Amino acid sequence: MSNHFNSLPYNKNALEDMIKNQIVYRGVSSSKVLDALRKFPREYFVREKDKPYAYTDGPLSIGYNQTISQPYIVALMTDLLDLSGNEKVLEIGTGSGYQTAILSLLAKEVYTIEVVPALVDFAKNNLKRFGVQNVHFFCKNGYEGLPEHAPFDRIISAAAPKKIPETWKKQLKKGGIMVLPVGIVYQDLLRITKIDDQHFVEENILPVRFVPLVKEDES
Numbered sequence: 682m683s684n685h686f687n688s689l690p691y692n693k694n695a696l697e698d699m700i701k702n703q704i705v706y707r708g709v710s711s712s713k714v715l716d717a718l719r720k721f722p723r724e725y726f727v728r729e730k731d732k733p734y735a736y737t738d739g740p741l742s743i744g745y746n747q748t749i750s751q752p753y754i755v756a757l758m759t760d761l762l763d764l765s766g767n768e769k770v771l772e773i774g775t776g777s778g779y780q781t782a783i784l785s786l787l788a789k790e791v792y793t794i795e796v797v798p799a800l801v802d803f804a805k806n807n808l809k810r811f812g813v814q815n816v817h818f819f820c821k822n823g824y825e826g827l828p829e830h831a832p833f834d835r836i837i838s839a840a841a842p843k844k845i846p847e848t849w850k851k852q853l854k855k856g857g858i859m860v861l862p863v864g865i866v867y868q869d870l871l872r873i874t875k876i877d878d879q880h881f882v883e884e885n886i887l888p889v890r891f892v893p894l895v896k897e898d899e900s
């Protein structure tokens with residue numbers, strides 16, 4: 682590992698318990714994903730006062746009405762992306778940067794968009810401690826994606842649109858995979874595989890609860 686991880690103290694027992702009881706227990710067993718969770722202890726992505734709860738089985742507030750996602754969901758979404766290490770990934774909803782950090786280890790480059798400026802700073806600071814260098818931060822509404830950097834091998838969203846934005850489908854490479862929650866009150870976690878511009882395979886993974894995607898006209 683070429684980051685500063687080894688020099689950072691963390692609660693190893695709590696992290697290993699989280700991996701065993703929340704993630705492996707529910708069926709995510711990819712050693713690449715599990716090792717990435719070990720490289721980025723979740724306590725470095727929550728607010729100081731929440732450190733004692735960093736390894737609990739749920740989302741936690743990061744302020745601004747936003748949350749760091751549940752560890753299992755982060756692991757599951759990462760697993761569903763099926764990363765080999767060469768991918769250029771678009772992430773919508775940086776939040777704490779926890780998912781971003783994990784992607785940075787398993788993909789080649791991460792382009793991440795967050796609409797709340799203070800959270801962009803929070804995530805940047807969180808990632809800086811680990812010496813992560815392959816993440817590009819953008820502070821804007823992610824609804825339009827990043828046409829200037831498209832196409833992407835993978836797209837992942839941590840905020841739920843009412844329906845899949847056409848812009849994201851367009852910016853996904855042929856053969857690429859997109860993992861996102863879709864819906865209003867009841868959302869489904871979907872995995873979309875792009876066959877070509879007209880054909881997409883849609884898999885419904887499980888019901889989830891994410892924050893809504895802020896739309897273009899609401900930001």
Ligand code: SAH
Nearest residue numbers: 749750774776777780796823839840894895
């Ligand atoms: N993976 C992150 C999840 C953060 S929650 C983590 O675990 O920390 C989802 C994030 O999406 C919030 O930070 C929210 O501000 C952001 N968001 C919501 N709508 C957005 C939009 N249209 N564009 C960019 N970011 C958005």
